[in-house]
Amino acid sequence: MHTVAVLLDDGLATLNRAVGVLRRRNVPVEGLALHPSGTAGVSRMTFVLKADAVTAERVAQQFQKMIGVRSVMVLGGEDSTTEARR
Amino acid sequence: MSEKLSGAEILCRGLVDAGVEVIFGYPGGAIMPFYHALPEHPRLRHILVRHEQAAAHAADGYARASGRVGVCVATSGPGATNLVTGLAAAHMDSSPVVAITGQVSRPMMGRDAFQETDIIGITMPITKHSYLVQDAAELADVVAEAMTVAAEGRPGPVLVDVPKDVQNQKVEWHGTPAPRTGTRGRALGSIEDGVRAAARLIKGAERPLLMVGHGAILAGAYAEVRALAEKTGIPVITTLLGISAFPDGHPLHLGMPGMHGEVHVNRAIQNADVIIGIGLRFDDRVTGNTASFARQARIVHIDLDRAEIGKNVPAAVGIVGDARDVTRRLLAAVEPRRCDRWLEHIRSFARPGPASYRGELSPEAILASICDASGGACTIVSDVGQHQMWVAKLFPYRHPNTHITSGGLGAMGFAVPAAMGVHLARPGDTVWAISGDGGFQMNMAEIATMVQERLPVKLAVFNNGYLGMVRQWQQFFHEKRYSCTPIWSPDYVKLAEAYGIPGYRVKDAAELADTVGRANAQPGPALVEFVIEQEANVFPMIPPGGSLSEPIESAPVVGAAGD
Structure with missing residues (x-):
């Protein structure tokens, strides 16, 4: 299980596109959360992936190419979800 | 200085100011304001196709041949959906295309109106980016940005969906914004480390190969690739999309690899100890079964798109950068050498054509x-x-x-x-x-x-x-x-x-x-x-998912029952 946390513009098209990356690359999603980031116009999406570290890193690189994505973090291990929300 | 212009007029001016000279398209209900404004701009030569798919392919062909952004235009609904195959082709082959589609008016959107389709949703996985323009005041910026996004970095198709009422909306126009550049530029700090590591690998290699793909053509790295090959004597393989990046008939040119690659080319890959891949993505038609692909080789993978490095084959050295720039640096970093025995060895694998x-x-x-x-x-x-x-x-x-x-x-x-x-x-x-x-x-x-x-x-x-x-x-x-x-x-x-x-x-x-x-x-x-002959075949052939080491070189004999 790996967690990828993405800071991105909060438009519907951007959120849709981000979820589409996972569907397009056929990566199983265990959990998905969307929060305001604290900065106006920017959301934080947190994906818990049923995937190994290599796959999570590959997904992160696909996110990084997306226009509207501000930053991407890959986190592993048990406390990753808490980590991502900090 | 500002004046009031319609969205359609702003769209046309944006294209003219971006240097667009030709657009491929087909009019229809939701794109009519654009077509109404178009005759005022004789610099935009419009090619009336017979099907929107052709508009997208033609824009793609224009982009590949010119290195500039190709533009296609279609109406909403069926016009837009007909573009899909052409956009997917441009996306797969990294071709800079901007597609402008009409959309039903904003109050009608989401109500399954006549000729309404969610073209943004449909094309999301096959475009680099897309824009739904909800206000004509955004149009000038969107057109300029779309042209930049399509061309910069790894090129690709961009879709701009413009509702009909936005095309008719009149807003203050303050001129076309200056072109945006380097919006997605990457830190290139690690290029030098990668180049040094690649040069070390080349120096120590006994059986090196250059594999050259479309990235070399997109970057115009012809002279650099040729100089690198000639300085090091490393034989050159060109992928299907890398063909013509290196001259046929050059003594170092081997040919095309992969499913229908020549036997000596695939054997060279299977025997290589270092492969320098320039602007290619090690597609499955090139590698065959990746588990048995180039088992002895350490791979140096040069690509503008970081996500390509290690995606299909593991890279010993990954260098994220423009093919021309990285090849030029590599050229400066390598020592002159020759690979005559290796080249001779590869030539000994060659077979006469069928x-x-x-x-x-x-x-x-x-x-x-x-x-x-x-x-x-x-x-x-x-x-x-x-x-x-x-x-x-x-x-x-x-x-x-x-x-x-x-x-x-x-x-x-x-x-x-x-x-x-x-x-x-x-x-x-x-x-x-x-x-x-x-x-x-x-x-x-x-x-x-x-x-x-x-x-x-x-x-x-x-x-x-x-x-x-x-x-x-x-x-x-x-x-x-x-x-x-x-x-x-x-x-x-x-x-x-x-x-x-x-x-x-x-x-x-x-x-x-x-x-x-x-x-x-x-x-x-x-x-x-x-x-031509009805049942001629393409040889050799690696069966789908097969190993590059096991080509089919003649038609299998089919049992009497199957005949």
């Missing part, structure tokens, strides 16, 4: 006649299938970027419309669109576009009466059951006549030189049908 290539009206003879007629200086646009492999393997490409094909998507029907775009990008050059009888019939309506718009593309149809590549797979892997692959064709000479262009049929090799020469010399479009 007999079917050397027969009377063989693919080789046809392509030689096209080469002769055009003085070897034409651009070849191929379709998809058997002829595509023959055109890739047998035509001598001596000039950069003179081979254009739909590689990643493999879209039949690509050649005829894409060749229109190639012609407009290179009006002084001869352009041959080479198709099979299947692919040609998919988009042959575009002959009308060529006639109306005076686009002197030369059309070649390899007619074997089959969907030849599928038939070949049926012969090899499906007990020779030719299910739904025999395909009837119209009389192509009469078809040409109906469109008012010269048409020729070649059945005999003795007619080749004269007929192809006459077609090539036509001032306008011309069509030549080549009636």
Whole structure:
């Protein structure tokens, strides 16, 4: 299980596109959360992936190419979800 | 200084200011305000296609041949959905295209209005980015940004969806914004480390190879790749989309790898100890089974797109950067060396081409006649299938970027419309669109576009009466059951006549030189049908998912029951 946390513009098209990356690359999603980031116009999406570290890193690189994505973090291990929300 | 302009007018001005000279399109209800404004801008030459798919392929062909952004326009609904195949082709092959689509007016959106489709949603996975313009005040910025996004970094298609009422909306216009550059620039700090590591690997290698892909063409890295090969003596492989990045006939050029690559090329890969990949993505048609691909090789992977490094094959050294820039740095970092024994070893793997290539009206003879007629200086646009492999393997490409094909998507029907775009990008050059009888019939309506718009593309149809590549797979892997692959064709000479262009049929090799020469010399479009052997195959062939080490070199014997 790996967690990828993405800071991105909060438009519907951007959120849709981000979820589409996972569907397009056929990566199983265990959990998905969307929060305001604290900065106006920017959301934080947190994906818990049923995937190994290599796959999570590959997904992160696909996110990084997306226009509207501000930053991407890959986190592993048990406390990753808490980590991502900090 | 500002004035009030409609969204449609701003759209046109944005395109003109971005340097656009030609757009491929088809009008319809939701894009009518744009078409109303268009005649005020004679700098924008509009090519009226016969199907929106052709507009997208033509814009793609224009982009590939010119290195500039190709633009296509369609209405909402069916107009927009017809663009999909062309956008997917541009996306797979990293071609900079901007598609402008009309959309139903904002109050109608989401209500399943007439000719409403969610084209943004439909094209999301096959575009680099897309914009739904909700206010005409955003249009100037969006057009400028779309042109930049399509071209910068790894190029790709961008879609701009403009509701009809936004096209009619009048807003203050303050001029076209300055072009945005470097918006997605990456830190390139690690390039030097990568280049040093690559140079060390090259120095220590006994059996190195250069594998050159489309990225080298997109970056215009011809001189750098050639200089690197000549300084190090490393043999060069060009992928399907890398063909013409390195001159055919150069003593270091080996040919194309992969499913239909020559035996000596694939064996070179399987025996190499270092592979320097420049601007390619190690697609499955190149690698075969990745588990058995180049097992002995450490791979240096140079690509502009970080996500490509390690995606399909593991890279010992990954360098994220422009192919031309990185190759230039690598050239400076490597020491001169030679690889004569290795090259000799690779040459010893080479086999003569199959007999079917050397027969009377063989693919080789046809392509030689096209080469002769055009003085070897034409651009070849191929379709998809058997002829595509023959055109890739047998035509001598001596000039950069003179081979254009739909590689990643493999879209039949690509050649005829894409060749229109190639012609407009290179009006002084001869352009041959080479198709099979299947692919040609998919988009042959575009002959009308060529006639109306005076686009002197030369059309070649390899007619074997089959969907030849599928038939070949049926012969090899499906007990020779030719299910739904025999395909009837119209009389192509009469078809040409109906469109008012010269048409020729070649059945005999003795007619080749004269007929192809006459077609090539036509001032306008011309069509030549080549009636070729019905069941010729493309050899060698790596079975899908197979290892590059195990090519099929002759047709399997089929049991009596299957015959």
